[in-house]
Amino acid sequence: MLNSATPNAAPSGPLVLPxxxxRAMTPLPLGPLQPLLALTLSRIGRLHPELYGRLGEHAEKSFGIAPTDLPFAFVLEPRPERPQARAVRELPPGLDVRIRGSLSGLIGMAEGRIDGDALFFSRTLSIEGDMEATLALRNALDDARLDFGTLLLGCLGPLGTRLAEILRRQAGGVPPGPVASGGPSWN
Amino acid sequence: MELICPAGTPASLEAAVEAGADAVYCGFRDETNARNFPGLNFSREELRRGIAFAHRHGVKALVAINTFARAGAFSLWQAAIDDAVAAGADALILADLATLAYAARRHPGQRLHVSVQAGAANPDAIRFYAESFGAQRIVLPRVLGVTEIASIVRETSCETEVFVFGGLCVMEEGRCSLSSYATGKSPNMHGVCSPAGNVAYAERDGRVVSTLGGFTINSFDRGEPAGYPTLCKGRFVTPHGTGYTFEEPVSLDAGVLLPALRDAGVTAFKIEGRQRGRAYIAGVVRSFRDILTALDSGRSAPMTGLAAMSEGQANTVGAYRKAWR
Incomplete structure (x- = not known):
C-alpha cells in the first residue's frame, strides 16, 4: 500500500431535479413520450450510423435506464433493424443492463460532457448486469457526440437545428482548448 | 517537454488534440493493444483519418501494439504493425521482443517506443532495446522513484516517457497475472485487465459489491467513493487483517512533480486513460497543458484539481516518492 495516497473532497455531483x-410529474401519462422517444432514437440511428459499429453484437441487448429523479424509466433496445425505446413506470425484470443515475448525469454521460467512470467513482451512477454491453454502449455514445437538444429540436427542421445551436451557445460548455503547435515529424 | 495523451475513439482523439496534446496514442480494435475494451479503439480507416487529423494540427500520433503475441497468431500483430506504419504513425509503442524485432526488420525507418508493458526499469534493459531494435524511447514502469529516473536518464541515450496521471498499475507491468487467475484472460496477451465480461456489480442494502470472475473484489458502503474491480486494489480478509492488501482505489497524479521529473531529464509526460470518456480526456489534458505552460514561463505549477476524475476520488504520487522498496 502506498502511504502517499491522499483522499480528496468529493466533487459536486450532477444536478438533481427537486x-x-x-412528484409533480408522477401522475403524468407516459403515452405522449413514446412517439418522441421513437423519433429521437430513429434520428440517432440515421445521423450516427457509426454507433452501431461500436455496439457490435451488443446492439441486440436490452438496456434499462432509470433516472433517479424521474418518476419513470426507459427501456432501450438499439437493434439496427428495429430500434425501440419506451418509457415505463418501473424497469421490468429480464433486462441485460440496468443503469441508474440522475437525469442530468445520464444525459451528460450520453453526450460525452461528463465522464461515466467519474460518475461511478462518486456513486452517483450505478450499473447492474452485462458490463460488456454497458461499456460498448458508453463508448459508442461517447464517440457519437450526441446533442440531445439538437436531436429533439431537429425534429422541427432547420429552424429547430438553428435554435438548438443558439441554446447550446447560451448554455455555454467546455470551450475548445489551444491546439498544440507540435514539433517536427519524427519519421 | 511533450504531453502524450490517450485516445480510445476518434472523438477522444480530437478532444485530446483540441485540449493541447503534443501527441496522442491509440490502438486497433483487437487484442494487439492493452486496452481491448468493448466499443473502444480504432478501425484501420478510423486510425488513418485520426492520424491525418492529428497531423493537420501539428500533433503526433503513436500507435500502441503493446500486448504479447500469442503463439500461432503472430500474423495479427504483424498486420497491426504494417497497417499502423501505412496509416502514418509517428511511432509504434511495442512491448514484445518479437514485435520489436519484426518492426525493426520490416520497417527500419519507423520510430519505435518501448511500452511500459515491457517493464524496462534499468539502464541495461533499456540499452538492450535501443541497441537491438533501435528503440528511441522507453516508457518507464510505474515503480521507479524520481532519483532512480534521473539515474536512468544519465546512464542511457534513450528518451524517457513517464506516466503522470491516471490509472495506476502497481504490479510488475507486463507480467502481472492476477486478473488471468481470476478470469482466464491475460491483460498482457488479450489486452484487458479485469475484462468487462467477468465483472459484476450488485446493490446490497445500499452497498455496491463488485466481483471479478466470481471473486468478491470490494464492497463499497453507501456514499463511499468506488474504484475499479481490479484484484490489486481489492479489499480482502487475510490472516493479517481486513483491508486493502496491495493498494487502495486511487489514481496517479504527479502534477506537483512535473518540475522534478523535468529536471530529471524526462522527455515526455504521459496521461493514462484510453478507456475513459471525452470529458476525462479533455479535462485532464487541458489541466496538464496549463501546468506545462506555467512551467515553461517560469511560473509555479497550478494544482490539477482532478480528484473527481480519479479512482476512489483519491490521488497519489505513487512510487515517484516512495518510501519502500
Whole structure:
C-alpha cells in the first residue's frame, strides 16, 4: 500500500431535479413520450450510423435506464433493424443492463460532457448486469457526440437545428482548448 | 517537454488534440493493444483519418501494439504493425521482443517506443532495446522513484516517457497475472485487465459489491467513493487483517512533480486513460497543458484539481516518492 495516497473532497455531483418536480410529474401519462422517444432514437440511428459499429453484437441487448429523479424509466433496445425505446413506470425484470443515475448525469454521460467512470467513482451512477454491453454502449455514445437538444429540436427542421445551436451557445460548455503547435515529424 | 495523451475513439482523439496534446496514442480494435475494451479503439480507416487529423494540427500520433503475441497468431500483430506504419504513425509503442524485432526488420525507418508493458526499469534493459531494435524511447514502469529516473536518464541515450496521471498499475507491468487467475484472460496477451465480461456489480442494502470472475473484489458502503474491480486494489480478509492488501482505489497524479521529473531529464509526460470518456480526456489534458505552460514561463505549477476524475476520488504520487522498496 502506498502511504502517499491522499483522499480528496468529493466533487459536486450532477444536478438533481427537486423532489417536488419529480412528484409533480408522477401522475403524468407516459403515452405522449413514446412517439418522441421513437423519433429521437430513429434520428440517432440515421445521423450516427457509426454507433452501431461500436455496439457490435451488443446492439441486440436490452438496456434499462432509470433516472433517479424521474418518476419513470426507459427501456432501450438499439437493434439496427428495429430500434425501440419506451418509457415505463418501473424497469421490468429480464433486462441485460440496468443503469441508474440522475437525469442530468445520464444525459451528460450520453453526450460525452461528463465522464461515466467519474460518475461511478462518486456513486452517483450505478450499473447492474452485462458490463460488456454497458461499456460498448458508453463508448459508442461517447464517440457519437450526441446533442440531445439538437436531436429533439431537429425534429422541427432547420429552424429547430438553428435554435438548438443558439441554446447550446447560451448554455455555454467546455470551450475548445489551444491546439498544440507540435514539433517536427519524427519519421 | 511533450504531453502524450490517450485516445480510445476518434472523438477522444480530437478532444485530446483540441485540449493541447503534443501527441496522442491509440490502438486497433483487437487484442494487439492493452486496452481491448468493448466499443473502444480504432478501425484501420478510423486510425488513418485520426492520424491525418492529428497531423493537420501539428500533433503526433503513436500507435500502441503493446500486448504479447500469442503463439500461432503472430500474423495479427504483424498486420497491426504494417497497417499502423501505412496509416502514418509517428511511432509504434511495442512491448514484445518479437514485435520489436519484426518492426525493426520490416520497417527500419519507423520510430519505435518501448511500452511500459515491457517493464524496462534499468539502464541495461533499456540499452538492450535501443541497441537491438533501435528503440528511441522507453516508457518507464510505474515503480521507479524520481532519483532512480534521473539515474536512468544519465546512464542511457534513450528518451524517457513517464506516466503522470491516471490509472495506476502497481504490479510488475507486463507480467502481472492476477486478473488471468481470476478470469482466464491475460491483460498482457488479450489486452484487458479485469475484462468487462467477468465483472459484476450488485446493490446490497445500499452497498455496491463488485466481483471479478466470481471473486468478491470490494464492497463499497453507501456514499463511499468506488474504484475499479481490479484484484490489486481489492479489499480482502487475510490472516493479517481486513483491508486493502496491495493498494487502495486511487489514481496517479504527479502534477506537483512535473518540475522534478523535468529536471530529471524526462522527455515526455504521459496521461493514462484510453478507456475513459471525452470529458476525462479533455479535462485532464487541458489541466496538464496549463501546468506545462506555467512551467515553461517560469511560473509555479497550478494544482490539477482532478480528484473527481480519479479512482476512489483519491490521488497519489505513487512510487515517484516512495518510501519502500
Amino acid at each position: 423532489p417536488w418536480l419529480t
